[in-house]
Amino acid sequence: MGKFRFTALLVLAWLAIGQPARALPANQDKSGALTKQQSLSTRVVAYKLEAKLDVAKKTITASEILTYHNLTGQPQQTFPFHLYLNAFQPHSTFAEEAEREDSSFEWTPEKHGSITVERIVVAGMGDLTGRMQFVQPDDDNAADHTVMQVTLPEPVPPGADVQFTVTFVDKLPQVVARTGYLRDFFMVGQWFPKVGVWWKGAWNCHQFHFNTEFFADFGTFDAKLTVPKNEIVGAVGDVVSTVGNTDGTKTVEFRAEDVHDFAWTASPSFQVVEDSWTGGAGPVKIRMLISPGSVSSSARYLTALKGSLRHFDAWIGPYPYNQITLVDPPHGGLMAGGMEYPTLFTADTFWYMPKGVLLPEIVVAHEFGHEYFYGMVATNEFEEAWLDEGITSYMEAKVMDALYGKEQSILNFRFATLGELEDHRVGLLSSGYLHSTDTDPLSRPGWRFFDDTAYGSVNYGKPVLMLATLEKIIGEETMRRALHTYFLRYRFTHPTREDFLKTVEEVSGHDLRWYFSQAVYGTNILDYRILDARSDPLSSSDGGKKDSTGGRQLFRTFVAVQRKGDFVFPVDLKVTFSDGSIAMEHWDGQDRWIRYQYDRPAELVSAEIDPEHKVLLDVNLYNNSYMVPEDRQAIQKISNIWTFVTEWLGQLLAWLT
């Protein structure tokens, strides 16, 4: 998902117009090459879905045959299922959390959505509808019906299959949380009963929270979608067939393999733009479903998508699916935009999007990135959201910087520019690090964050800067190799944060626990400042000591650096003197402060902590440098007016929202 700040965007648009090796999966050889004939994942689930959309009533009547392959290594008798659409009901956990965020939040009837399971039959065990019960593993909120479980009369032995046949009815909400309808547009996500994941020796099937996403097992999805004849349909996977029916509808069949979710979209108003791209795993069909009014953005989408495909293929690994589908929601449908599903994602733009606001490109780079970190490397989004959002946002920044230039990859106007890293820091368009620096660690489950702002800041902005700082520690090339290794090793599995962190340590050959324990597991503030900086003539009886060679006046200079926060990080210090000489210092940062003393025939001009800007997690950059006030040149060198403006604006927006 993208965490974008549309209020900030509208202001800007207005401004612009005004002015250790695991066993490799069977399908992978040691070089990481994939063969399309073999399955890419260990297939736990096989879903056969049939759905009929009623465009007038905004309902879907559907059935599902789920074959679950018990690879848990033990007998299983109780199976939990996600019923995500029930989040859109008054008093659900999602609704309660939304209201806690914003007391003016109104759960108006058009936002109501639901999924009603009418019947559940288990092959060989009969109708078990009466055995369904709602459970609330996270918060005991009895009004929350987003997780259902059913206990079978007898257990399913390890290695055996069990087949569930479920009939259900969806009532779609007007788009909320990336799902629902808007006028003639339907974005149908999280719409079918989805079995939980057996993970770490237990069922993992969390309730749907205001700030959480999803987690599911890999397998196959066959879906027959029946819609009015005039609808243009897009979905996860590939089209198998389209058959006209006698009642004015048609049935479009899709098949997706080695994915863990199935979502689809339909609208009679889409304009279809098709293209293709060839990468390391062969040709990829590009299908873009563009809403009226966004046609001018489609060329921008396509350039960003091909650029993202290219960079991910080169840096991370091959995109192994046949197709990628981009869905552009209609105007007013921003709530449906910026969302990822396997092989399909939703984009974002709006009318008269100025070229200088790179939102369409950012969303494409971000959501396409999720095809890797979510789609293939399928981490637990409920419990470790930063592993997909943070790594994806970091890759979004790398791709955007490579495609559009480091300094202008977010905004590119004559009067102002803004780059990805700076935006992930201040959060002008995205959820910036500075919005919430010390409430929650990266390692916290998604629903336990202090609030929505903290969730966004800690799962998007902070990991971008955490990873960018890590890149400075181990080097850009090593960082790239670490991500590439992580991807190849864990694609089509459910790795944890320790799998990621250990891979980085292994590839880099560094023990990075000192960093991870603070940046990933901790909430300590990182802030270094110049505590003292001054020069005085060295006194002697005749009014000042002279140096022995040139007879020049000697000055004694003191520069003290303080570690204001509890985050310990080694820092460099650059001290510049009036004769152009420079002293470079390196401090381990362990103590609270350190003082340097220089006796030189020159006065202090400036002192700057971290002159190469490696420590991107430092929360306050203003206090990192000191300049002798009259030295205008040095001021211009070190400070940057736009940095100032964006930091200030970021703080203001953080305060406003």
Ligand SMILES: [Zn+2]
């Ligand atoms: Zn995202």
